[in-house]
Amino acid sequence: MTTSEPLVANLEVGGRAPPLVQQVKDLFVLNPHAELTVSPSLSVCRWSAPLLQRLERSMSSVTIPPPACMLRPLETPMRYLFGPGPSNVPPRILAAGSRPIIGHMHPEMYEVMNDIKRGIQYAFQTENNVTIAMSGSGHAAMECAVFNTVEPGESVLIGVNGIWGERVAEIAERMGANVHRMVKTPGGYFTNKEIEKAMEKHKPVLFFLTHGESSAGLCHPVDGIGDICRKHNCLFLVDTVASLGAAPIFMDKQNIDILYTGSQKALNAPPGTAPISFNERACHKMFNRKTKPISYLFDMTYLSNYWGCDGKPARTYHHTGPVSGFFALRESLAILAERVKGPFATFFLVI
Numbered sequence: 001m002t003t004s005e006p007l008v009a010n011l012e013v014g015g016r017a018p019p020l021v022q023q024v025k026d027l028f029v030l031n032p033h034a035e036l037t038v039s040p041s042l043s044v045c046r047w048s049a050p051l052l053q054r055l056e057r058s059m060s061s062v063t064i065p066p067p068a069c070m071l072r073p074l075e076t077p078m079r080y081l082f083g084p085g086p087s088n089v090p091p092r093i094l095a096a097g098s099r100p101i102i103g104h105m106h107p108e109m110y111e112v113m114n115d116i117k118r119g120i121q122y123a124f125q126t127e128n129n130v131t132i133a134m135s136g137s138g139h140a141a142m143e144c145a146v147f148n149t150v151e152p153g154e155s156v157l158i159g160v161n162g163i164w165g166e167r168v169a170e171i172a173e174r175m176g177a178n179v180h181r182m183v184k185t186p187g188g189y190f191t192n193k194e195i196e197k198a199m200e201k202h203k204p205v206l207f208f209l210t211h212g213e214s215s216a217g218l219c220h221p222v223d224g225i226g227d228i229c230r231k232h233n234c235l236f237l238v239d240t241v242a243s244l245g246a247a248p249i250f251m252d253k254q255n256i257d258i259l260y261t262g263s264q265k266a267l268n269a270p271p272g273t274a275p276i277s278f279n280e281r282a283c284h285k286m287f288n289r290k291t292k293p294i295s296y297l298f299d300m301t302y303l304s305n306y307w308g309c310d311g312k313p314a315r316t317y318h319h320t321g322p323v324s325g326f327f328a329l330r331e332s333l334a335i336l337a338e339r340v341k342g343p344f345a346t347f348f349l350v351i
Contacts, residue, residue: 084214084242085265089328092335093269097328104320112330113307113321119333120275123244123267124259126251130283130300132307133329134274135321138241138262141274143171144298145237145258148278148286150206152176157204157234159195161188161220162213164239175294180204187216192224199232205285206235212243214265219247226255235282241265244275245336257282263325269332272325 081088102109113133120131134140146168150156156177158169161184172179180202182190190209199207207229212219222238229236235257240249245266251259257279264271278286278300286293286300293299297319304310306318 085262086271087265087268089268089270090335093328093331096331097270097324099324099327101323104323105315105317109321109323109326110308110315112326116275116326116330116333117307117309119330119337120277123261123275123333123336124249124251124277125253126259126277126279128251128277128279130279130304130309131277132275132303132309133263133326134260134276134298134303135272135319135325136274137264137271138239138260138274139167140298141241141260141262141276142168142239143295144276144300144303145260146171146177146206147175147293147295147298148300149235149237149258149282150175150177151289151291153178154206155180155202155204157182157198157202157207159190159207159209159220160184161190161218162186162210162215164210164213164215164241165208168208168237168239187213187218189218189220192228195225196228196232199228199234203232204234206237208237208239210239211249212240212247214242219243222249222254222256226257229257230255230281235285241274251277251279263329263332267329267332267336269328270325272322273329275329 116133117131120133121127124131134144142164146156150172152175154177156169156172157180158165158172160166160169160181165181169179169181180198182194182198184190195207207225209220209222209225210218211222226236236255237258238249238256238260240247240259241262242265243249244261245268249256249259258277260274260276261267262271263269263273263275296302301310302316302318305312305316306321308315
């Protein structure tokens with residue numbers, strides 16, 4: 001940057017010029033021809049010449065030339081996306097995501113996050129306080145759910161009827177859980193009787209089921225499974241990444257303990273954020289652990305504070321959330337809330 005006029009810096013009463021000058025020197029490249037003049041009151045300092053020289057973003061000493069692809073503009077095709085996700089993003093959501101960036105811990109950002117929390121509660125049909133949006137894809141929420149509610153050596157029961165059950169099984173194995181798989185051919189259906197029989201045998205602390213198995217085109221019923229889990233003191237974890245917003249799900253009524261989804265499918269937002277909610281049973285398990293979760297980034301002790309869910313008066317810095325992604329997610333949830341027939345009404349999007 002350059003200055004065409006001498007810089008005038010107003011100092012606080014009783015202040016001194018040298019600290020200000022040093023701060024400027026620490027931050028910028030000074031024009032060596034600029035001279036400092038300080039008023040007798042030490043309230044104003046002036047530079048006789050432009051203070052700052054132009055700072056070029058150059059790398060004159062590099063030996064590797066810039067790649068040709070970086071010297072041409074980005075080009076992407078316009079396509080209609082009919083797969084399980086990502087889906088086409090409406091202009092309204094794209095516009096929200098392009099709003100000016102604000103700080104991830106600014107009060108205005110906290111208001112956006114509070115709106116997102118309420119929007120997720122509506123979409124999930126839950127009153128759970130610990131309801132947030134993960135910074136990451138649906139896999140981030142998947143790992144967060146397992147890492148926080150399961151400890152090494154504990155028994156976990158996974159319904160595998162497509163790739164997502166197998167993915168959760170691998171995540172649980174990596175963190176040291178004792179994993180038991182209920183396996184069906186892709187798109188297969190687990191009866192409640194089969195699920196209860198497996199629980200009686202393996203006594204898991206967590207049972208996982210995919211609601212919308214996108215790899216097989218199955219929307220699995222969940223009625224009654226939450227009741228079975230409570231009977232056997234087991235948490236019920238449900239993946240709705242491909243189904244939330246398109247197929248009915250009622251977290252509280254169906255006794256689902258942990259529910260998560262992704263932003264980029266039926267919610268029509270860009271990829272990169274993942275709503276997740278924990279009820280009181282899940283919170284009791286994850287906040288009374290004997291060991292710390294293996295992931296710092298996904299530790300719900302910190303994330304619940306970052307999202308204002310722990311009742312503490314101040315939020316502590318944990319990580320820099322995807323500000324633009326949160327703007328877009330908020331707009332997506334707003335569109336969902338505007339549906340007069342509820343969050344699961346069928347609709348058609350024209351781009």
